[in-house]
Amino acid sequence: MKKICFLLSVIFVLTAAAAEFVIPLRPDPAVIDGKDDDACWQTLEWNSGFVRNRTGEKAEAETRFKIFHNNKAFYLLAEAMEPEMDKLQVKSYTQDGGHHWRNDSLEVNFVPDPNVMSFCKIMVDADGGMDDLLCVDDNTDRQEYAYDGKWDSDAVVKTARLADRWRLEMMIPIGAMGMEPNTTAEWRFNLARNRYAGVRESTSWSKISRQSNNVPKQFRPVTLENFKAENFRIELMAPELKFTRGKDGGYELAVRSDMVNRTGSFRRILIGYKFLEPESKAVKASFRTERELTRDLPVKYTDTFQGIEPGNYIFCTEILGVGTVPVLLKKHVRQVKLEYQPLKITLKRPAYRNNLYATMPDKTIEAEIDPGEFAGIPLTVELVGPNGYRESRTIAESAALNKIVFDGSSLADGRYTLQVSGQKDGEKLFSEVKLRKLPYQKGEVWLDARGVTHVDGKPFLPYGFSGGTGEHGWNYTNWSMNHLRYRSGEAARNGIDAHFKKTGLYYAVYPFTDLDSQSDWSNTAFTHDKLKGGLTPEQRKKIQNFIPEASKAEGLLAWYLADEPEGKDHNPRWYEEALELLLELDPYHPTTMTNYGIHGIRTYYTGCDILLPDCYPHFWADGSTTFPRTCTAEWVKAGTALRPTWIEPIATLWPGWSMGGKRGVPPDYHDQRQQVYQAVICNAKGFLFYNYPRGQYYSSCIIGFRVTGMNMQKMKEYVLENSTPDAVAVKTTPECPGFQAGMKEHDGQFCVIANNTSLAEVKAYFTLANKFSGLLYPEGVERSVSVENGQFSDTFRGRETILYFSDRELAASLTPVDRTLKEIADHLAARNDPRNLLNRGELLIIYKAEQKRLSDPDIPKITASSDQQYYITKEIGTSLYFLIDGLTDVDQITFTWTPLPTDKAPWVEFKLPEKHPLNELVLYTQNGNLIDCDAVVNGKTYSARNNTADRITIPLGGEESDTVRINILKRKPEAWLLSEVELY
């Protein structure tokens, strides 16, 4: 009996350990009619056990559901038991306005993304009113999400009211949910209920620890039985549209779609295009065409349609599998404006803002005129300007594309119009573009056709940090992003120029400021809720009062318009209107926009000159990342398809912990180079690292970004060139599909940049299109590689980036990678010198990655009479442990300890894990801030007086003790009292 019980208990344990929720596969769909009589429902069990959010108490009114999939769609049958059906709350709300949760409703949530950076939510009330929302992480590590109502789930929904319950029957196509490349059969799912009839309660099938239905990391894991994720792996790029008028006078739309079939099989597909009215989502026009996709081969399809009128639309592209019933595989949605331009003028030169700047060496005005369906007619092209200026050209018979050139160097400063006119069959045709020729302004900034920034006419490679740069950074950076709000344009100009004079660094500044406020940090006219519509008159006035004077600052590089506006649900239209005003008020400085993902890039690019996405792979201690290690390349490519692009890679430890309990780590040198050089390959033309105050604590970041910055300025001309298309082909063993490679050419020389995106060593076989034969030199010229007719091979360590130069002299001037790796290793070792009884090196306590380490027994315990904390140390709760991190020479106040100004008898005390003979105490201060102090050991006092140096050595008696207290007797009033304490 004992044996049987034991066996039974083992079986139970095994069964319990293996149990998880499985969404079963069923072949036959349900008819969505609000009834439960389909055969498929009869074979499934009800799931219930709903509990209240936050408290976990059993729901007063139960909810139950059945669910299955057929590898094409999910089918859900849910019943909300309701003893008070007569009290159901169902008010009328706009579809997709996100308000149906205010009614008696159910929220159906699917999470196909294993990293839970996004999820799909469909809210349905008891009368079938519906919102479908795509929810994307807002990148603040607060588990908050931004909601996109443009997304359409294509769900079919039917509700029904019964005597004691209301019922929901629903079908949701799997293909509408945006499969990630790493989507598998393991998802998360939750059904939540908002109840208003009777007792108000929010309940869920999952246990949610907050009063919220939007905590996807707490949704229950589910397995989709026999799910074929590969069927949905079709990559679809944002389609391009061209709107013209056809020969019959009706409008014609050409749609070009780029896609790649990653399903592993040949696919026959239908491409469907729908144009929806933005408010009502009514379908105004739809088209469908059949195509074929070869496996892994990028294809471009262009289709032309008639029957759609100019206007604003939500444009929806769908890819469906061919079959008896087409299955939705992929969906892409965006807002578009279809405008008819009979004579399209594209200004090729000048390439930026249609402006001619005094420091531009080339002041040619070059326009390309596309007469579209009117090709063949004569055209008159006129440049009209101030003081009656007019210069004309005639095209006797226009071609499909016509090039026109004017010499802008001889023009007077002022505003010009380039006009094109023609006539056909009595219809007059006319188009124009505006240009400006600008007088010189010192420090003027413009971009060339490659997107390269020029400051005062010289090419400029922005390399800097967000959050302000300390003194150590002045040597290798040339700009930073300043979060301050100034009280006036004059204050901004003075502040920016004072900083520029002191540091040599340019600033990017936020242009939207309240003015005349009590605080440089206040923001009332431009709070988040006021950026959801258009530019208000009050906002317009504040911008007009600020920009003209502030823009005269010689040290101003750019305007920093927004930090991740998609996470705050800002209206892209607001930025378009703000940009229009800024272009007029300040032609001399570009505007930048920071977004945290491709969706944000594509939504907000119309509101800026330069995209500056912050893309953080999230580095974990086991070498894994949240986003693929190719994500930097993907984000930059998304940006450069739309605008000149800079990039904001991560330069600190963030986030501290992953959902699965992995510890965050700062990017090491390989991780840093991987981000930076992927961006260079993809033609990023500037760098802003996040961020100096937090990152310059980690040895890899202190040294790595310095070396990279110095190297990049030496090879600046290569970095600023666009990569030569198709110049490098690579195969690797083992196969590394994400391996990155590109070529930059400059002045007859070239550089190949290559990055192994896997963690394993690979051998890479390169083929150069230029058929070069000779030697190439990696950075530092510690070795060379021999190239024969364009062919060479090399071995890459995991994550390694190698740059190969044909210019030996340039390569020799760069710091080799292994030397930097050694410098970082030596720096880390020095921070953990075993002779020093106190130092513990690089504790990963910023962003709380290892804060609990501070209570480990091997860590000295540090106490103080008071602690004046700043910014980061306020978040951590202490600045004391920066006194034992091995950094003696710091340029961040965060990494120091200072007592409060009100502390009349300040002290700091160190208690070691065990006793030692104590021979010497070394204190590091700044600018001689610490003047007099006593060190007390076992009741004996050892003094330092009249100090003026930054390093104070106090001999101790050699007695055995585990405690030393430092009493501060006299100090300067400034902060930065102690940056490090050593005990020997």
Place this chain on the structure above:
Amino acid sequence: MKKAKSILTAAFLACVIGVFAQQTKKTDGPVFKAETTITVDKTTFKPGEKIPLKIVCTYPEDTHQVGSWRLVAYLTDIPGGFEKMPGFEIKPHKDPRWSYVETKQGYWFKLAQRKNKEFEVGIDTTNWPEGDYRMSTNITFQSIIPEEDFIYRAGMFTFTIEK
């Protein structure tokens, strides 16, 4: 017959990789074409359904006639598992993109038919795996005068097998 068969085999093996290109290759001289279409008003079939095809051939009748046809597909153009179907054999290529599968034997048209321009054939899809297919009927145009070579042309068609 032996000589013809060896010529057939050697020439076919040498040319089969380019067979899809030959379909669109411009040449001076007589035109050889094989256009294949599904003759019913659907392109989605259940496993086991017969897929009826019409092959329309263009060729110079004074020098050639239609000899045989076989079914061919690149491995990347058929669902996984198909390559193991009985009656088919895999022809691997060092670049796996060009590996293909073909019917083990060609289907020879009856002598009386070999001067026809249109042929109706059928494909038995018993036990074929579900998925999308892009296949070709490879036609052998037999030379009927000693000075001429055999010519091979392919007619591509696509369909879906769905349970």
